[in-house]
Amino acid sequence: MNLADTLYQLSPSPEMLLLIIAAIALIESLALVGLLLPGVILITATASLAGHQDVAITALLLAAFIGAVLGDGLSFLLGYTQRERVTRLWPFSRHPEWLARGARFFHRYGTLSVFFGRFVGPVRPIVPLIAGMLRMSPRAFLWANLASAALWAPAYILPGYLLGQTWQQLVTLPPGVDEALIALAVALVVLAVVFSWLRQQAGRSGRLYRLLAKGARLHPVMRRFWLAESSKGQREVPLATWLLLIFSLGALSALTIGVIRQAGPFALDLQVHAMFDQLLIPSLTQVGQVMARIGDTYGVVALVLPWGAWLLLRRHYAAFLHIGAGLGAIALLNTLGKALIGRPRPDTPDYLTGSLAFPSAHASTAVVLYGLAAAFVAPELPSRYRFWAYWVAIALAFPMAISRLVIGVHWLSDLVGGALMGLVVCALVRLAWQRRHRPALTPCPWLLLSAASLVLVSARVAWLPPV
Template sequence: MISHWVQSVVDFARAHTLLAYGLAFLLTGAEAFPIVGALVPGTAVIIALGALVPAGALRFWPLVAFATTGAIAGDGFSYWLGHRYKLEAANHWPLRGHPSLIERGEAFFRRYGGKAILVARFTPGVRAVVPLVAGITGMPAVRFYTLNIISAVLWAPAHVVMGVLIGASLTILGAVAGRLEALIVGFFVVLLLIIWLTPRAIGWLVRLMNHLRGPALTWARSRDSWFRRKIVSLLDPDTTEIPGLVALGGVLIGSTWLFFGVMQDLISGDPLVRADRSLLHLLLSMHVGWVTQLAAAVTEIGSGTGALAATGAALIWLGRRKAWRAMVYTVSTILGAVLFSAGLNLLLGHSKSLLLNTGQRTSILPGIHLAAFAALLGFLTIVMCRELTTRYRVLISIITITFLVALAFSRLYLGTEYLSITLESIAFGAAWATLLSIAYLARKAEVVRPVGLGCTTAIVFVVVGMVNIRVFHDTDMRRFSLQTQTQTMSLTQWRHGGWTHLPRRRLALFGEFDQPFTVQWVGSTAAIRSELHAHGWTLAPQWTFKSMLQFLAPHVNLALLPVLPRLASGRTDGLVMVRPSGAARSGNRIVLRLWRSNIDISQPDGKISWLWDGTIVVEHVQRLFSTLNTPVDTHNLNKPLRQLASAIPESLIVRRSYTSTTWRWNGDTLLGSSNHH
């Protein structure tokens, strides 16, 4: 998993600090080298290394010192090259093949004057050439190095602090959700690399293909054969757009990778499967009247009839334009998405297993609407963008993506789809639409008049959607208002083994198991709150502006420090109580959390009580980066459980088998109820 990989990076940086500092020095210096510097991810690496500071892997000031020194040395070396070789530098590698870079640097220098050294430090694209131009134009060395040092002193700490803030925020999130810190750090690093690499990779591919297209066309036209004619039709500038095909190829690779990644998780039982139910329970617990109304309306607009109506409108327009190939591809797009999604659902048994524990009445083939819409809208968007200017291409793409995101979220919010099925459906729809679009654009496409196609399709789609809302909205709102199903057992059954039916460990939002459940309580939270209050327990401090300042206070007051919220299978905690542990100024406290389970208990008098699952841990407050107070769980669960049992003398201690290398727990579980008899 990516979280394990990120954790290994943290451990490696902690064990090889000099290597990490040296990497910061080399990469920040290399960013100033002409041409090559544009390919060096120095900025991204400095932010990533800064994110390791709160984890204790690196120290702040040494990292700032190495990054600052490297930035000064790199720009200084580039200045020396320009000052030493003047215009001769443009005739040697690596500038020989890129004369426009010198012109861009000179234009930047003329615009900002001496301030260009400061501005270029924070401006990608020209930073790697401005110091060189400063040397070529004869800028005095004293002035250059003064500005060079000032800019480096501003640039390096700013980026390291950015990374530190990210790392500190993720540390708090990690305290909330266990391994969530490593997961988000990994996601952040990967996202940063994707943002940095994607435009450069596409630009490099486009330049390479444009460079190779001439020789390839000459070779293909030198002899007549079916294969060579295909090469000519693909590469001829009059029949295709190479940059567009390259961009579509990138989308195809990304969506295919996402699809097979989700499929692997579904087959192997990855935490993504467990995260499905956690996210489902969380969203169901957050239902608000007007939001549910809006989500239901979006889902009704994006129904199967909406997809059919949009397809019919597009086909009618394309038929009137005699765009026969576009019509065939449109039908193939939606038909392929529907058939594939239906077959996949039957193969994986989605229709049998989806949302059976929610009380929702699921669709026969989950995900089919999302796959069909992603494929249809994706293909039509690409067909329309071919004849539009860049501004309108961006606008149409944003509208399409926004609608797909809204439709996916509405179905997740209403509990009619799982997250994994949503990702799987959209990924396949995007991949299928992109694949067919590449095949369609490989030959000279028909003129479809995109404005008319888009308006006609949108009008018909919206009208059918409004009709769906009018006809089905009331029925759908009653269906979506159903609550999660619960099981019922008697109090005697629960005490004599029924308690083992509850899960052993808390399931975090992203499918990772965390602390063991060591407490079960039957009854109201008011009853246990009353019992514990007599033994020094209090409700957790509320989240206010004043209490949040305790996270930054030099001497934290545990009586005011809020408790970080946690989820169990997507459910928010229903009761959180705290009690100091040890001396008042020890920085430790015991935290009890209770979550409502999906089991109700029938009392001997016939009344129904709720059954709560709970954890009890000792929190120790640590200071990160000498400023941030972060509560961290200690892993010994036996001691706080005994203290809780002493506060509820009529509770019952039972033992369940459990082995863990993370939590020191002997398996004892406290069973308590407001009815002790």
């Protein structure tokens, strides 16, 4: 049974898929809950299943259109009838800036804001609500609602539908790999969402932060620690960083003990290695080789050189030293870990002769490099955009780690150990950085520096041998 057959068995009936598409479109456009729903991901996935089952495209587009119109209509009706009460409803009572953002968008574009807002993620569920609260003409709203939904439905449905129709011809997978790939994809999405949610909860406005702050006041030792951390010129206790350090260090210690006692790969390591060994896709192997060069010593130097030079030229010496210390520390820990544990690789090409497996230096270095970049960039962004810095870091570090499985030079547990070690180093660097108030790193010519990094790393891939 191939992956397509597996998805076919797991997916709902065509009629149920139409209802799901309509429900997702409605909820994504609905005030209060639309802000919390990853609608793009859900619609793309559902449309892909519908494409695989050859559901009529007209019916699919009509379902999405109806759901989108109803969602905006209900949001408008809520704002039109409730007005002042809306500000007291959750989550707007906790996040009044969301309403303020939608109001600014509405005042800027007027009637057209309902049309444009459909395609702008951060304000999509808010603008119809604001339009109702500000007594926009129902007739004008209806025409803007219908016109935007008519364009929105194909824009969101067709890419996923096309994927479901054609992916089987683009990628041929061997039997036995299907369920494992599905489980891996689901696990990665769940872990990324949980990480993002926990990071938000550990911020000052999060429930976890307030709960621990309340508990700390009840115990003398914790109260002294909390007050000491709060008095260092910062706005809040770095709870997220402390939790990251505690959990990452605990997980790394447990995994390392297991690796030492196992004296060989785990059963899951063997299964994952066999799965990737069956993925005989030449282009994927080539991408893995390129990623191997980007993530080695030469590649990392090429990536950080423009940024390090800019930090020195702008006299951000503290940031330069902290990031440099993080990269130096992870290089040292990787060398010591490999030497002390002595775990052999599943496959050792010539350029890796004498190099051992645990932990994965590529994975750990990628986590430190992109994780610290996100941690330093996020505070310079408006609060509503900060989570994007961490999502970009995950999106950059994950392919680097997976590429080690693609080319067969690491076990899965090597990557997990490397990632955990990288998170420990990130947490330690951030705790050191957060001990005092630091000047802002903006303005930064990030486009110019990114282009310079891209040029240097491209030259490294093209001209220098792997190390």
